[in-house]
Amino acid sequence: xxxxxxxxxxxxxxxxxxxxxxxxxxxxxxxxxxxxxxxxxxxxxxxxxxxxxxxxxxxxxxxxxxxxxxxxxxxxxxxxxxxxxxxxx
Numbered sequence: 434x435x436x437x438x439x440x441x442x443x444x445x446x447x448x449x450x451x452x453x454x455x456x457x458x459x460x461x462x463x464x465x466x467x468x469x470x471x472x473x474x475x476x477x478x479x480x481x482x483x484x485x486x487x488x489x490x491x492x493x494x495x496x497x498x499x500x501x502x503x504x505x506x507x508x509x510x511x512x513x514x515x516x517x518x519x520x521x522x
Contacts, residue, residue, distance in 0.1 A: 467491065467501045470506065478512030485512075487518045498522060 467490045469504040475483035493499055502519055 463494060463496065463499070467493075470499065470502055472501075473506055473518065474512070474515065477506065478515065482512030482516065485516055486519060502512070 469512050470490060471487060474486050490499070490502065493502070501522070502515075505515050505518045509518065
């Protein structure tokens with residue numbers, strides 16, 4: 434009985450550790466995507482636009498949406514157009 438409880442406890446701890454690791458990995462991945470988008474925006478549209486884009490990007494917690502921002506970054510003719518799209522979504 435005690436052995437069963439110990440295994441159950443150990444299994445729970447391992448599962449909890451895996452979940453925490455996945456969550457941390459997701460957060461780091463999103464932070465990396467945001468950093469890259471800001472770098473590209475800075476190169477393409479300048480420091481001021483990148484500064485304006487930082488806060489809205491920080492609110493995006495979905496990789497699909499961040500990928501869409503990357504597409505907009507390539508397709509928009511101006512930083513203002515990019516910022517408008519990001520703020521709309």
